[in-house]
Amino acid sequence: MAHGALHRLRQDLFVDAFAFRPMPPLEDAKVSRWVPFLPQRLRHWMRWLPHFAVGFFSMCVFLANLTSSSEPGSVHSVLVTGFSALVAAGPMLTLFRPVGAYWLSLSAFVVSAFVYAGFSSPFASLFGGAAFATHLAVMVLVVLRTRPRLAIEMWLVTFALSAVVTALVGKDTGDLPPVAIFCGVLLVSAAAIRAWREERRQVVENRTATAEERSRRTLLEERALIARELHDVVAHHMSVIAIQAEAAPYRVKDTPPELATSFATIRENAVAALAELRRILGVVRSADPDAFAESDPEAPQPTLGSLDALLASVRSAGLTVEAVTTGAPRPLPQGVELSAYRIVQEGLSNALRHSPGAEARVEVSYVLGGLGVRIVNGPPSRLAKPSPGAGHGVLGMRERVQMLGGEMTADRTEDGGFEVAAFIPVSHTAGETRAGGKA
Structure with missing residues (x-):
């Protein structure tokens, strides 16, 4: 020693x-x-x-x-x-x-x-x-x-x-002992102040690092969820391509060999792409084996047509919600509808979690060039329970909107409530083309 x-x-x-x-x-x-x-x-x-x-x-x-x-x-x-x-x-x-x-x-x-x-x-x-x-x-x-x-x-x-x-x-x-005692007390006090400052600095650094790690982990989890959902969307289209390519030669009488070979190649590539998508999805899902514990992993992903069931679910949970749709509903890309549904779902979940007893309103606007979604709730009528990880749902919604090239705002309202507004641009889709051709 x-x-x-x-x-x-x-x-x-x-x-x-x-x-x-x-x-x-x-x-x-x-x-x-x-x-x-x-x-x-x-x-x-x-x-x-x-x-x-x-x-x-x-x-x-x-x-x-x-x-x-x-x-x-x-x-x-x-x-x-x-x-x-x-x-x-x-x-x-x-x-x-x-x-x-x-x-x-x-x-x-x-x-x-x-x-x-x-x-x-x-x-x-x-x-x-x-x-x-x-x-x-x-x-x-x-x-x-x-x-x-x-x-x-x-x-x-x-x-x-x-x-x-x-x-x-x-x-x-x-006079040496009393002076030594006085100086010792003074120096120990200074050392205590220094130790307290150092401890406080480390606590701030640890909190900052923890918040950054939590935000990064939440972002990665949200991206993994988006990847799983987009897999189902892309897999649907690739399956349609494979089926159409396989059936096309039988719809044409006396199919030229070159055309049959091309259709066979298209089908093989589509099947190979589906296999790669399933392999990638297996890697993503393996990190979160319980991601689909409450739902059928083979079930189709929800769209805006499933909003009525979502609203009924949150109403049964005690949230008074009103839904308004403006504009003429039209077919949208599945990725856009899925993201819009998830934004509404997360906005209503936040209202239930952070504003108990408040009323909510969901607005879906079909406008020229895109889709507008707005979820607003009033102030809570009673004290909300502490909820760890607050704000990460907003991060996930923002990630979805940015992925699709849109814009989003999320902030408190003047009366103490909360508002989420997002605009997702939509180009001229295949669904609109088919609708226009039939008209």
Whole structure:
């Protein structure tokens, strides 16, 4: 244990003692939170407030040591000026080389002790000068800038050396224990503040990392869900292509061999694509084996035509919801209808979860060039239960809309409710072409 303690003491106070470790300015967010009323330019300079405070303290120490001596003489003035600069350099050096500042300040205190002992009463204390008060301030600044354990190490070195110096100059050691106790309490308090700040910083970092990881995991889960659903949509179309290609030669009398070969190739490629889709879907579903625990994995994906069943389900759960459809309903790509259905489903689920007792309204607008979906609910009539992972449903809805090249907004309303509005662009679809041709 003694060997380990000496090793740590050597690593902390002797190895690279004068290494360059500049103190960074305050963060902009912290300054804005403390003084939000200041202009932007002044807030920028407020980031350097700790540096200005330490510099002002060093200047005060320098001037105080200059004015403490009234003896005339050019040589004496030069010595006093040099000693004052040595004492004042300690606090300033903590901004750049904290451990080196400790040794410089300790050296100034030792020099001051020997000089003070030669020109003062035998009963005068070595700790009454400005050099020791400045050294104590330097130790506090070093602890606040480095690590808490330096408080004990610097305290031991300082007062061990103080005991030696007191014995050498023949001064009374009666005031050494109370001064040591006072400095120990002060340094331990500074170490506690430093440890609390470090712990708080780690907590903030862990929370930030946890939130980012949760958001990333939710995004990946939502993308996997979209991939599974789009597989069913694409698989349907590929199945139709394979069936049509297989049946086409039988619908044409005296089919040319070249045309039959082309249809066979189309069918083979469609079947191969279906096999690849099933293989990819197996990989995606293997990471979440319970994704379809409550539904038939072979069931068709829902569309806007299934909204009535969804509304009946949420009404049975206690949500009063009104549905309004504007424009002329028309066939849309299955991916668009599936995403619109999921957006409505998630919006109503959020209303049930976060706004109990509120009324909701669902608007589906068939407009030129796309589909508009709006889900709005009023303020809750009672307190909602805590729900972990809040906001991830909005993230999934936004991911679906961005995948289809649309736009979405989600924000609170003026009356305390919540509104989700999305627009999904739709090009001229095959369904519209067929409808137009029949008309």
